[in-house]
Amino acid sequence: MINKIKASTSEKILFVFLILLIIFSFSFVFIIKNKCLFIENIDPKKINFKNPSNIVVMNIECGNVIIELMPEMSPNSVKRFKYFIKKGSYNGSTFYRVVKDTLVQAGDLEFGNIENINYYKVGSGRSMLGNLNSELNDNYQFIEGTVALARGDEFNTEDSEFFIILKNIPLYTGEYTPVGKVIYGLDALKKIKAGNKSEYVLRPDYINYFKLLR
Amino acid sequence: MRLLVVLLLVLQVNSLQADEIFNLIKIPNLEVYKIDNNQGLKYLNSKQNFIIGVKNNIKCEKANKTNLANTFSIIERNLEKYDAKFLKKINLRFIVLCENLYISEINTAGIPDYKKRTLILDINFEKKYFERVIHHEIFHLVYDSFKEFFNDKTWSDFNKKSFKYAECSTCSDRLNLDLYDNTDGFVTEYSKSIPSEDMAEVFSFLIFDRINLENKSKNDPILLNKINYIKSGLDKINKL
Numbered sequence: 001m002i003n004k005i006k007a008s009t010s011e012k013i014l015f016v017f018l019i020l021l022i023i024f025s026f027s028f029v030f031i032i033k034n035k036c037l038f039i040e041n042i043d044p045k046k047i048n049f050k051n052p053s054n055i056v057v058m059n060i061e062c063g064n065v066i067i068e069l070m071p072e073m074s075p076n077s078v079k080r081f082k083y084f085i086k087k088g089s090y091n092g093s094t095f096y097r098v099v100k101d102t103l104v105q106a107g108d109l110e111f112g113n114i115e116n117i118n119y120y121k122v123g124s125g126r127s128m129l130g131n132l133n134s135e136l137n138d139n140y141q142f143i144e145g146t147v148a149l150a151r152g153d154e155f156n157t158e159d160s161e162f163f164i165i166l167k168n169i170p171l172y173t174g175e176y177t178p179v180g181k182v183i184y185g186l187d188a189l190k191k192i193k194a195g196n197k198s199e200y201v202l203r204p205d206y207i208n209y210f211k212l213l214r
Numbered sequence: 215m216r217l218l219v220v221l222l223l224v225l226q227v228n229s230l231q232a233d234e235i236f237n238l239i240k241i242p243n244l245e246v247y248k249i250d251n252n253q254g255l256k257y258l259n260s261k262q263n264f265i266i267g268v269k270n271n272i273k274c275e276k277a278n279k280t281n282l283a284n285t286f287s288i289i290e291r292n293l294e295k296y297d298a299k300f301l302k303k304i305n306l307r308f309i310v311l312c313e314n315l316y317i318s319e320i321n322t323a324g325i326p327d328y329k330k331r332t333l334i335l336d337i338n339f340e341k342k343y344f345e346r347v348i349h350h351e352i353f354h355l356v357y358d359s360f361k362e363f364f365n366d367k368t369w370s371d372f373n374k375k376s377f378k379y380a381e382c383s384t385c386s387d388r389l390n391l392d393l394y395d396n397t398d399g400f401v402t403e404y405s406k407s408i409p410s411e412d413m414a415e416v417f418s419f420l421i422f423d424r425i426n427l428e429n430k431s432k433n434d435p436i437l438l439n440k441i442n443y444i445k446s447g448l449d450k451i452n453k454l
């Protein structure tokens with residue numbers, strides 16, 4: 001006859017601890033590590049836009065980012081930006097440069113695509129369409145969500161690269177060409193992977209697709 | 215693997231510089247002090263020491279908040295002498311305020327950078343000269359922006375034939391900034407260094423102490439020619 005062995009108190013504590021450890025590990029892998037968990041993915045089809053021809057949709061890991069372009073502000077720059085979007089040039093473009101809680105930058109068509117990213121040259125690529133003249137406006141406020149064309153140290157060197165600011169940066173007024181404003185999806189942008197200590201990111205997040213609404 | 219290590223080292227070097235101000239003017243450790251929309255000037259102050267320059271030859275220290283508060287009104291008052299249009303023409307956008315500014319181990323009141331549209335000012339510079347020297351540094355931006363209106367040779371020809379400038383602004387010991395009692399073609403000892411410094415000195419007195427300068431020029435034909443040359447250049451800029 002086998003006597004039933006009762007678990008001691010310490011064995012019970014150990015058992016509970018193991019159960020908690022399993023629950024924690026499970027939560028960590030499937031819930032906490034999912035950085036997009038609490039991000040609402042906006043479906044642009046469910047929204048009525050005043051001027052749909054100026055709306056573009058960028059899809060990234062945490063969902064859609066909906067941007068309203070400002071052709072009246074920067075006509076040539078918006079025209080170029082739209083051209084690349086329509087052509088699908090930005091699909092796969094990496095956010096190779098991320099300043100945490102400040103800005104994300106993508107759009108290097110030559111060296112910044114996820115398929116063939118070149119870490120040494122990313123940020124220096126050109127589109128073959130040549131430089132654009134800066135379209136600056138001393139009255140436009142660079143508020144959170146502003147989308148602007150990146151440039152070199154000098155003006156009139158804009159091409160395909162763009163950045164989106166994640167906080168108000170009044171200093172940028174009159175310094176960069178604004179092309180649009182994020183109207184939905186800022187939270188998704190804030191989840192883009194940043195570098196550990198650098199503004200340049202190894203194995204960066206990227207744009208799944210970028211398209212015109214119409 | 216080796217490539218990855220090199221890359222990581224490169225990225226590590228950049229790590230301190232990742233902010234929105236560095237993106238613009240390539241000076242680290244700055245924060246916004248004031249943005250003046252009327253003049254289009256953006257004042258920044260150093261929140262930590264910084265070292266910049268091709269050979270790391272420019273150094274400046276963190277701006278003490280009290281010093282900054284005391285000196286800022288002086289700087290602002292002097293820069294308000296220029297309108298936004300003029301400042302745009304001479305490519306001045308950012309004023310960086312820090313303490314104990316050194317270039318190649320020499321203490322200096324300011325360092326203008328036409329390409330970066332920046333003027334770095336040492337808020338600790340000797341009070342006696344500080345206000346006037348702001349205008350001196352402004353002239354360097356004027357000079358760099360409009361070299362066609364401020365010609366070294368034409369300027370040098372105003373001087374007596376026996377006079378020769380130094381090879382460079384810091385190549386001589388002619389560094390004193392006090393206004394001469396007897397000008398004899400030069401407003402200060404530093405004027406005798408190189409033509410552009412001479413022009414900057416005349417310009418600074420023209421802006422800061424105009425009446426005194428013009429009085430001195432009544433008995434100094436060389437100085438009078440120099441003043442007229444600066445005024446003529448400024449007129450041409452204003453007409454653009």
